[in-house]
Amino acid sequence: MAQINLTMDRAELLELIAGDREKALKHLAEKILDQLLLAESSQQLNADSYERSLGRTDYRNGTRERHLVTRIGRLTLHVPRHRNKPFHTMLFENYSRSEAAFINTMAEMVINGVSTRKISRVMETLCGTSVSKSSVSEVCKKLDPEIEKFRNSPLDDREYPFVVVDATYFKVREEHRITSKAFMLAIGYTPEGKREVIGFNVYDNESNPTWIDFFTSLKKRGLHGVMMVTSDAHPAILHGLTRVFPGVPWQRCQFHFTRNIVDATPKKYQKGIAVELREVFNRDNIEDARKRMNELARDYQDIAPNAVDILQDGFEDTMTVMNLPEEFRSHVRTSNPIERINRELKRRGDVIKIFPNAESLLRLMGAVTIEYNDILSMSQALFQVRAAKTLTPELTSHLKEIAYAQKSLSEAA
Secondary structure: OOOOOOOOOHHHHHHHHHOOHHHHHHHHHHHHHHHHHHHHHHHHHOOOOOOOOOOOOOOEEEEEEEEEEEOOEEEEEEEEEEOOOOOOOOHHHHHHHHHHHHHHHHHHHHHOOOOHHHHHHHHHHHHOOOOOHHHHHHHHHHHHHHHHHHHOOOOOOOOOOEEEEEEEEEEEEEOOEEEEEEEEEEEEEOOOOOEEEEEEEEEOOOOHHHHHHHHHHHHHOOOOOOOEEEEOOOHHHHHHHHHHOOOOOEEEOHHHHHHHHHHOOOHHHHHHHHHHHHHHHOOOOHHHHHHHHHHHHHHHOOOOHHHHHHHHHHHHHHOHHHHOOHHHHHHHOOOHHHHHHHHHHHHHHHHHOEEOOHHHHHHHHHHHHHHHHHHHHOOOOOOOOOHHHHOOHHHHHHHHHHHHHHHHHHHHO
């Protein structure tokens, strides 16, 4: 075992006895550990300082400072350097493990929506050292490999019959001004009826090119076997879908559709029209639903003409789901599953308020999304797609006809 010799002058001894206790303890700990490092250095060199020895294996080359976080605060130690072979010490092994836990804890706190200020206070209380915003940012960069691995994972090992897509916006600082960035997200239903996050990315906005790029990225990763895509009525989504997956029909989200109609209705009639819209959506077949829609349109034509126009223009796209077997309809007729994730993303994003750049947005929201995907993977299956029953040639052909009709309308628009 390495032997150490500790020497202290009169001033240091008086400071230890009568001075600030915490400061004195830190100073004493630094001196002891520095001497321990010097003793380890002598042991590895097989020679003390300035000792002439035939057994010497290397030469000293000064020292470098390294910090060690302890229960009494952050210590500044002087680690010996050797000229040819690196100096090794057991002292920092435990510190490395603690540092890794420290880093993982900070990253986890950020993902869970804890502000940088709170993180700094907690870490200062636990470890005696404060944490700057830049330190937290550097820690969170360690999430990047995991996020990129998830975003680039292949999708060709299974089919996703139903896909839901949406985008939500966050504020980002870019070129000394605040802009909004779109965080695009896709969820897929497996043949076993379980939901999985299958893709996400950050874009400047929702436009035809960005949604084409997003759908193309899913296709390049192997997305196949899609029977229907559900989303709100953003025109760029339909444009991107018809370009990249031209044979896949679009289901307009019934929840967003209802909200559009209710917002265009005078306030005194809003609750009533919302109830009657649910009656339309819950019909057993498209013929009955269409008949009830026409009755609803006649009843509200005079008192809510704008709402009736929205209803008649969007009805067919909102009822695409009626072409599927009944057991699937309630699960894929809205984009509500993705809205739940969006609310969680917003809750975490509200803590940050303004992201320093697009990379940090992708990093944090990507980590939250992967975390949510772990929850989805443990949830119960909602249904099971039996190919022999569901993917009949007649149904497949009919869905393609709907998709190409929607593509023609999109191009005309």
